[in-house]
Amino acid sequence: MFYSIAAALLLISGQLVLGDYIINPSTNWGVWQGWGTSLAWWAKAFGTRTDLSKIFFTTATTSYNGVSVPGLGLNIVRYNAGACSTNTYSGTSMVKSPNIKPARQMDGFWLNWASTDPTTSSWNWNVDANQRAALTNAKSNGANHFILFSNSPMWWMLYNKNPSGGANGTENIQSWNYQDHATYLATIAKHAQSSWGITFESVEAFNEPSSNWWTSTGTQEGCKIGASTQAQIIPYLRTALNNQGLSSTMIAASDENTIDIAISTWNALSSTAKSSVNQIHVHGYQGGGGDRVTLYNTALSQGKKLWNSEYGDSDSTGVSLASNLILDFRWLHPTAWVYWQVIDVPGWGLLEGNIDAGTLASFAQKYYVLAHFTRHIREGMTIIDGGGDVVVSAYDSVNHKLIIVAVNWSTTSQYLNFDLSKFGGVVNGATVPRWATSMTSGGSRYVSYPSDTVISGTRFWSNFGPNTIMTFEISGVTH
Known part of the structure; x- marks a missing residue:
């Protein structure tokens, strides 16, 4: 549920990707208190x-x-x-x-x-x-x-x-x-x-x-x-x-x-x-x-x-x-x-x-x-549009850091793809630290993966397990 119907479907390593979530820094949904x-x-x-x-x-x-x-x-x-x-x-x-x-x-x-x-x-x-x-x-x-x-x-x-x-x-x-x-x-x-x-x-x-x-x-x-x-x-x-x-x-x-x-x-x-x-x-x-x-x-x-x-x-x-x-x-x-x-x-x-x-x-x-x-x-971060109903995004303009929190509600694993093309300073090949928690009893709890996710061009993607929430931090980006 909650998937963006406008998102384009992609294939990565033979698995379905539930589209491009285009993070939009031009939106402003308030400064977080x-x-x-x-x-x-x-x-x-x-x-x-x-x-x-x-x-x-x-x-x-x-x-x-x-x-x-x-x-x-x-x-x-x-x-x-x-x-x-x-x-x-x-x-x-x-x-x-x-x-x-x-x-x-x-x-x-x-x-x-x-x-x-x-x-x-x-x-x-x-x-x-x-x-x-x-x-x-x-x-x-x-x-x-x-x-x-x-x-x-x-x-x-x-x-x-x-x-x-x-x-x-x-x-x-x-x-x-x-x-x-x-x-x-x-x-x-x-x-x-x-x-x-x-x-x-x-x-x-x-x-x-x-x-x-x-x-x-x-x-x-x-x-x-x-x-x-x-x-x-x-x-x-x-x-x-x-x-x-x-x-x-x-x-x-x-x-x-x-x-x-x-x-x-x-x-x-x-x-x-x-x-x-x-x-x-x-x-x-x-x-x-x-x-x-x-x-x-x-x-x-x-x-x-x-x-x-x-x-x-x-x-x-x-x-x-x-x-x-x-x-x-x-x-x-x-x-x-x-x-x-x-x-x-x-x-x-x-x-x-x-x-x-x-x-x-x-x-x-x-x-x-x-x-x-x-x-x-x-x-102090600004809440911005994460591009779909499974994504929350916030931007730290002081430290030039982008936060993405996203969820896979499916009972099967899915790739989610994030498009950073609206930002400056995106570095091809840069690593994106991530954290993952399974929303099931006895599942994984806020596990850190510091270096297994890499930006390709102006995009990155990650394989979300069933009912899994993940957070990503992208440093050095501007708008």
């Missing part, structure tokens, strides 16, 4: 582990349980402002869902409504130590984009005091607390800057807010917040950030679950709210569906950055991940991409483990599939 992960919930359990931070946030090779693991080199961190606390104030305390797991209860800093002053006993800055440790560990390992987001307002801002959601998925934030929610997030952003050494470049006040599955019996924090209410909170957030001296801190919205909901929500926001939003963030749970082109064009026409700020799937092989990532690069054109939980249950986790039990297992095949993108397509 990076790759990331959310910290909640894995960081609540493992946030103090410096070895894991090194694996996720550097490109160094690190030993883990006797296995050498190539670091992902993530540089974006999505930090969750918690909504839970165990205190009682004026006879009122939090109501806990009977189904929420402890690892998914994130401690919040604003304990009660008595005072907005963060130096009073209404606030406790000592909670959430492990997630904060993961935040600072990530910075120490090179992370440079920090995002503050909220799954739910603090429990006491809610009608039913339950941060998992309202009865039957109804909107749960009290109308008189819209401004308080904005104040809460802005106060955290200011405190992080002054006390943690972390500057949040953007703040997300909502998380999948239009979805109706946030109920009082839910398994995590969440809150239904409709578009009309979002439109009221967003300007409050802009004012609250400005009042904290954070006028340069951006607002991101609305972190909807799917592309199509993101389009509907954006269209429903008021012009005032839209003007306060700097980045449109969307989640990737629509998989291969959704009108990626319309959302991209909407962001482009409004002058907004577009990020896929959360993606996850239950396919441990990496097939789903690679497929949806390529669709995003080719049609959505985000300038950043964030995986939900780097540590999670088998299927979902890049590193499989049990967050509640605090136990870790092994790295999934999908970890190595993602490494093909994160280790090679780096911040």
Whole structure:
């Protein structure tokens, strides 16, 4: 699937080549800002582990349980402002869902409504130590984009005091607390800057807010917040950030679950709210569906950055991940991409483990599939047209390096041919380093082949095994 019907068919050594993929440097689908992960919930359990931070946030090779693991080199961190606390104030305390797991209860800093002053006993800055440790560990390992987001307002801002959601998925934030929610997030952003050494470049006040599955019996924090209410909170957030001296801190919205909901929500926001939003963030749970082109064009026409700020799937092989990532690069054109939980249950986790039990297992095949993108397509590169629906390309204009990531979805081996004729500086006979991973359980994992691929004229080709992803680096090319 996904083969370019315009590609010419070639024969190399008697095998079918699925055409010329002409890499086009004249296209510009955005300057890449990076790759990331959310910290909640894995960081609540493992946030103090410096070895894991090194694996996720550097490109160094690190030993883990006797296995050498190539670091992902993530540089974006999505930090969750918690909504839970165990205190009682004026006879009122939090109501806990009977189904929420402890690892998914994130401690919040604003304990009660008595005072907005963060130096009073209404606030406790000592909670959430492990997630904060993961935040600072990530910075120490090179992370440079920090995002503050909220799954739910603090429990006491809610009608039913339950941060998992309202009865039957109804909107749960009290109308008189819209401004308080904005104040809460802005106060955290200011405190992080002054006390943690972390500057949040953007703040997300909502998380999948239009979805109706946030109920009082839910398994995590969440809150239904409709578009009309979002439109009221967003300007409050802009004012609250400005009042904290954070006028340069951006607002991101609305972190909807799917592309199509993101389009509907954006269209429903008021012009005032839209003007306060700097980045449109969307989640990737629509998989291969959704009108990626319309959302991209909407962001482009409004002058907004577009990020896929959360993606996850239950396919441990990496097939789903690679497929949806390529669709995003080719049609959505985000300038950043964030995986939900780097540590999670088998299927979902890049590193499989049990967050509640605090136990870790092994790295999934999908970890190595993602490494093909994160280790090679780096911040500052320009995303360009790879010539077909199985190819992603990025160009580093500073170091004159071209990156190609390509996939053979077939159950049989196939040659793919890459045409570099639109570039200058292509050297006949030059070697092209490549890396390969099989997207099958137990298959090869990010194997390096430094010198077996050679440019012939202005082309090179490689034999892809079944369900195999490969990355190529071509140095010294110009345009």
